[in-house]
Amino acid sequence: MAQQDCCSQPGLMLPADALEKMFAAAAPLIRIEEVALEQAMGRVLAEDIHSAIDLPLFNNSSMDGYAVRAAEVKTGQKMAIAGKAFAGVPFDGDIPAGACVRIMTGAPLPEGLDAIIMQEEANVDGDQVSFNVEVEPGYFVRHRGSELKHGQKVLSKGTRIGAAEVGVLATVGHASIKVNQPITVALFSTGDELKPVGDDLQPGQIFDSNRHALRSMLTEMDAKVIDLGVIPDDLEQVRAAFHKADELADVVITSGGVSVGEADFIKIVLDEMGQVNFWKLAIKPGKPFAFGKLPNSWFCGLPGNPVSSMVTCYQLVGPMITHLSGQTPKPAITLNATLTDQIRKKSGRQEYQRGVLSRNADGSLQVETTGAQGSDMTTSMSRANCFIVLPWDNEGVQPGDTVVVEPFNRILGGW
Ligand SMILES: Nc1nc2c(c(=O)[nH]1)N[C@H]1C(S)=C(S)[C@@H](COP(=O)(O)OP(=O)(O)OC[C@H]3O[C@@H](n4cnc5c(N)ncnc54)[C@H](O)[C@@H]3O)O[C@H]1N2
Numbered sequence: 452m453a454q455q456d457c458c459s460q461p462g463l464m465l466p467a468d469a470l471e472k473m474f475a476a477a478a479p480l481i482r483i484e485e486v487a488l489e490q491a492m493g494r495v496l497a498e499d500i501h502s503a504i505d506l507p508l509f510n511n512s513s514m515d516g517y518a519v520r521a522a523e524v525k526t527g528q529k530m531a532i533a534g535k536a537f538a539g540v541p542f543d544g545d546i547p548a549g550a551c552v553r554i555m556t557g558a559p560l561p562e563g564l565d566a567i568i569m570q571e572e573a574n575v576d577g578d579q580v581s582f583n584v585e586v587e588p589g590y591f592v593r594h595r596g597s598e599l600k601h602g603q604k605v606l607s608k609g610t611r612i613g614a615a616e617v618g619v620l621a622t623v624g625h626a627s628i629k630v631n632q633p634i635t636v637a638l639f640s641t642g643d644e645l646k647p648v649g650d651d652l653q654p655g656q657i658f659d660s661n662r663h664a665l666r667s668m669l670t671e672m673d674a675k676v677i678d679l680g681v682i683p684d685d686l687e688q689v690r691a692a693f694h695k696a697d698e699l700a701d702v703v704i705t706s707g708g709v710s711v712g713e714a715d716f717i718k719i720v721l722d723e724m725g726q727v728n729f730w731k732l733a734i735k736p737g738k739p740f741a742f743g744k745l746p747n748s749w750f751c752g753l754p755g756n757p758v759s760s761m762v763t764c765y766q767l768v769g770p771m772i773t774h775l776s777g778q779t780p781k782p783a784i785t786l787n788a789t790l791t792d793q794i795r796k797k798s799g800r801q802e803y804q805r806g807v808l809s810r811n812a813d814g815s816l817q818v819e820t821t822g823a824q825g826s827d828m829t830t831s832m833s834r835a836n837c838f839i840v841l842p843w844d845n846e847g848v849q850p851g852d853t854v855v856v857e858p859f860n861r862i863l864g865g866w
């Protein structure tokens with residue numbers, strides 16, 4: 452806060468301060484339900500998960516080969532093969548002294564044997580085998596409980612369940628789990644100029660692209676999106692859309708009409724129906740972002756310029772949805788990279804330039820901008836794989852300067 456008091460635009464917050472205010476205003480919406488493992492992907496755990504079993508559940512072989520008593524193996528000396536052990540079909544016969552068991556990967560280690568010799572080191576001769584190596588007890592054995600003990604915590608409440616977590620849940624035998632209900636978002640675009648994609652365009656009209664891009668981003672945030680379409684620049688219709696959205700969802704998100712123009716009704720209706728917590732931030736693009744409270748929901752008003760709407764959705768709505776969903780946030784990864792081109796900038800707003808991050812032949816990271824950075828240029832987003840983040844007090848950077856980059860996460864098609 453001290454920074455912006457000094458030099459950024461008076462009264463305008465930086466994104467980190469805005470997020471702090473949003474999180475302080477809105478408590479997580481914890482509504483627990485039980486879902487089957489098949490429906491768990493993308494949900495947030497409402498409980499700690501403990502393993503119901505030791506893992507591995509039994510001593511088993513990590514190689515195809517021969518199970519032996521390590522002390523009995525002498526290089527080149529023949530041993531009798533007492534039988535076979537397969538994954539799912541254990542060997543349960545007697546194993547005379549000096550004998551071994553043919554074993555496959557994942558098969559339970561027969562009682563009394565303590566090591567595995569891989570088959571590449573074995574020389575089979577009828578029902579006997581000799582080995583090229585001698586081994587210690589435990590060799591190529593995966594021991595019961597070596598990964599996890601029964602009752603041990605494997606996943607924490609607040610974890611977003613991704614593919615790896617689904618794998619863990621299945622491994623430890625959880626067929627269903629308690630999760631938080633998804634955050635519902637009602638989304639609409641505003642603007643007389645906006646036509647549905649695919650319609651014929653009259654002079655001055657454009658396709659409503661923001662709603663599609665934002666719906667896609669929100670879906671990647673694991674929100675349940677209620678798409679309310681395009682609302683014309685008409686105070687009554689904007690008001691009606693707000694009421695409907697507020698009835699339906701936890702969060703209402705609009706794009707457009709949030710600036711200072713004569714057809715910008717968003718802030719007027721927010722003021723009238725609820726409260727404006729803040730409006731305008733010291734960021735570029737995305738300055739006119741609005742956050743507030745409606746009777747039943749939280750409100751985020753995104754600027755109409757396509758890039759501005761996506762940047763504010765990523766930088767502000769994303770963390771807010773994570774917070775509301777009860778998820779433990781993962782820290783954003785930032786990297787230092789050498790800039791290849793010049794960026795002109797004035798002090799006052801934190802900028803999110805779109806960049807392409809790559810590795811040089813010498814192994815160092817470099818980043819170039821996607822070119823012209825107009826906030827109407829959607830392709831500047833699709834060509835990028837990162838934001839080049841220039842702090843509010845930066846006054847331009849030159850080729851060869853080190854800059855901070857934020858690689859896109861899955862919400863923008865990244866990792
Ligand atoms: N006098 C000022 N004018 C503007 C300011 C300002 O501070 N003073 N801020 C500028 C900035 S920065 C932005 S960002 C925009 C945001 O304005 P709005 O949120 O009111 O957006 P609109 O005026 O409705 O639209 C802006 C632009 O984006 C196009 N648009 C809108 N919705 C969509 C959509 N769903 N799909 C595709 N494109 C969309 C719209 O046609 C306009 O071209 O205000 C500046 N003005």
Ligand code: MOO
Nearest residue numbers: 736737738759826
């Ligand atoms: O914030 Mo506006 O997004 O600079 O075009």
